[in-house]
Amino acid sequence: MGSATDTGKTITFWPDTEIFETTRCSFAVLAERFRQVAFLYRGLEISLTDERPAGQARLERFRYPDGVRDFVAALDAAAGGSLHPDVIGFEREDPRMAGTMEIALHWGGRDAEGVRGFANGRLTREGGTHVEGFRDGVTAAVSAYARRRGLPTARDTGSIADRIGRGLAAVVSVKLDRPEYLGPIRGLLGNTEVRACVAGAVHHHLGAWFEEHPERAEAVVGEIVRTPV
Template structure:
């Protein structure tokens, strides 16, 4: 990152030279412009710090090495995130003589590397731990790996102790405890409700993963685990059974041949709401939508119209049902896990991968068509609901 002079002073082209360019390296750049990495220095950014550390633990789960994540809001205002994955590498790597732990916490690491076992990576895609460390006044990392417990401490992104090998242990996993820097954040009080909602969301998106949240300010623990995945998520979003057009929710998933993209979908119509659509890319909410949302909406509208005409609910002279009518009263969750996500903008809330559009369309067309053919009474109820909405 570079900065050029004082904007309050008038520019003098004759005095402008290379000496006026200030170069910020490493965590200095992150501390100078935190919003570029976590969105803001308000509550949103404060919680994003937690999500980035949790995301690294979720990556371990997706790679098949962790099934429990424990998040604790500590009494001193900090956060501790622990998982039972493989543990960050403790061996020395590269010419700088840094351990794998220190490199993850002090260097930019973009994308998934094959030897890590990560096919997909959420959050900031490897930069998350570095950013959290840089924006914390204190950080302690504890690793259970290679038969020992290892610890190291940091202040404002810099190591203040060496990676230390402690007592022997048969456990495995990583625990990171950090205290957000009060000189950077506008407030440092974490919302239990906000974090609980997001952690429950992650449990829905990753069946078989248990995520707990404990508040030591006073203690108020919750535990999230949902083996039924997105179907359970839709049931959570549709809390009024009498209003359901059909039950249970429609749910399906598919993975492409080279395992670079996995699509999960759950959907259910109701009569009480205007509709709710939630999309995710690598377990991160796509607030601005993107390719996967477009693929879902396109395929769904086409399938509903084709089925309605095949079954005689629409005549040849009738106009097609609109996308708006199809989505009225629909609660749907679409989640893609993709090896090489491409986002529009730095907020990572709009997915741009064209292959996500194509594969979501393919998956929805195949599985939803099959479901409608095998559930004619529920399919008829859905079409009648949509046609009533349209009129």
């Protein structure tokens, strides 16, 4: 359209009524997705403006400097939990899986488990190897800590694996050069190497956090091993 002093792209489109059942965009649905993307890409700022209400334009901005840590804190707050206020998080690049992982977790005062997995910014509703690796790593770290403290159920790894999700909120986000999805809707990540990479990283970082915060570690691990399956 002419010369410009900055760079970027503008995309304008109208939904086709012959294809879509509804052509009215939902501000709430768009806001939720943009908020999710801003959580997953730390430091990215997204603004959403609805100019449809005459004279009452609605604007929301999304930016989260702590990335998935902020995501977990928001999930935990929405669920009404906060038994242990610290959100544990880390980021790591691993060439074995040709990608990076960013993971945050927190045990709160809820009963339900809330572990969300993402691959390249896409929600994997059915989980996959990144979520399986996360659970493997948490189980290993909790079992190792319980064993060192001589807790009575430390030998029962299967039982601990069943218990770790009680009150756990977590986000497991991986960004891969070559993601492999299973199923028709790409809701399940299938990269086999991702499981071991994520498990090892979670075991290492969570184990280090337990050692650095012994009082909180005792509370978290003690609650896990004492809670009935």
